[in-house]
Amino acid sequence: MATPAKPTRVHEVYDRIRGSLLGGELPPGSKLKLNDFAARYEVSLSVVREAVTRLAGEGLVEASPQRGFAVAQLTVSDLQDLTRTRVLIETLALAESIKHGDLAWEGSVLATHHTLARTPMLTAEGHVDPAFTLAHRAFHHTLLAGCGIARLEGIATGLRDCAELYQHWSQELAGDTGRDVAAEHKLIAELTVARDEAGATQALRDHIERTTAALVRYAEGLDGTDERALA
Numbered sequence: 090m091a092t093p094a095k096p097t098r099v100h101e102v103y104d105r106i107r108g109s110l111l112g113g114e115l116p117p118g119s120k121l122k123l124n125d126f127a128a129r130y131e132v133s134l135s136v137v138r139e140a141v142t143r144l145a146g147e148g149l150v151e152a153s154p155q156r157g158f159a160v161a162q163l164t165v166s167d168l169q170d171l172t173r174t175r176v177l178i179e180t181l182a183l184a185e186s187i188k189h190g191d192l193a194w195e196g197s198v199l200a201t202h203h204t205l206a207r208t209p210m211l212t213a214e215g216h217v218d219p220a221f222t223l224a225h226r227a228f229h230h231t232l233l234a235g236c237g238i239a240r241l242e243g244i245a246t247g248l249r250d251c252a253e254l255y256q257h258w259s260q261e262l263a264g265d266t267g268r269d270v271a272a273e274h275k276l277i278a279e280l281t282v283a284r285d286e287a288g289a290t291q292a293l294r295d296h297i298e299r300t301t302a303a304l305v306r307y308a309e310g311l312d313g314t315d316e317r318a319l320a
Contacts, residue, residue: 102130103140110149110160111257112216121150121158148251161254165308168255172301175248179297180290182233182245187286190235195282198235201228202278206271210260217260226253228274232281232293252300259300268299 106126109115126137141158144150151161186194205224212218226249233245273296280289 117163186235189237194235201231
């Protein structure tokens with residue numbers, strides 16, 4: 090019987106491959122060469138396979154009997170479907186958080202926004218900074234954490250995780266230079282702690298849909314149909 094891969098090594102390789110995906114080093118639809126990862130990170134093939142399988146569970150990687158593992162194809166129709174679902178679920182969860190979240194939750198919203206606002210979005214090379222990704226994830230997860238409905242929060246968190254690759258491609262590919270992301274986050278945070286349910290949920294909806302709009306505009310500049318990959 091094979092010895093199970095050490096969780097710490099699997100997590101390390103998972104983080105590094107995920108970072109390559111989000112950073113644009115591995116374009117949509119490209120085949121993942123597991124042996125190359127094993128050699129690069131000096132780990133066994135089983136460690137790499139377990140890490141990539143986790144990425145497949147998040148929708149970042151696709152597995153097929155013929156091709157093995159490949160970076161997910163990012164299509165306009167999938168993006169729009171995911172966006173519509175996220176808007177419905179995340180605004181519902183935020184509305185419930187505003188209704189039921191306590192003072193400790195309010196403090197967490199302010200604290201995570203404070204960290205996010207002071208974390209640069211881009212590296213010197215113009216790529217999304219991993220520290221920003223973590224701060225951004227923490228802020229959005231905290232917004233929904235006051236809802237008091239574990240299943241709803243879990244569904245919303247899962248949808249956000251699935252959308253993270255699209256969020257990165259909106260910067261790496263679409264380059265929505267006229268957008269003030271910091272102002273969008275500030276507005277969401279302020280309206281949330283002010284318990285303005287209608288205003289906060291609309292601001293969150295606008296924030297989510299702006300990312301989608303940028304990627305769709307990018308895709309419309311490419312040849313092909315609505316089903317083409319964003320690559």
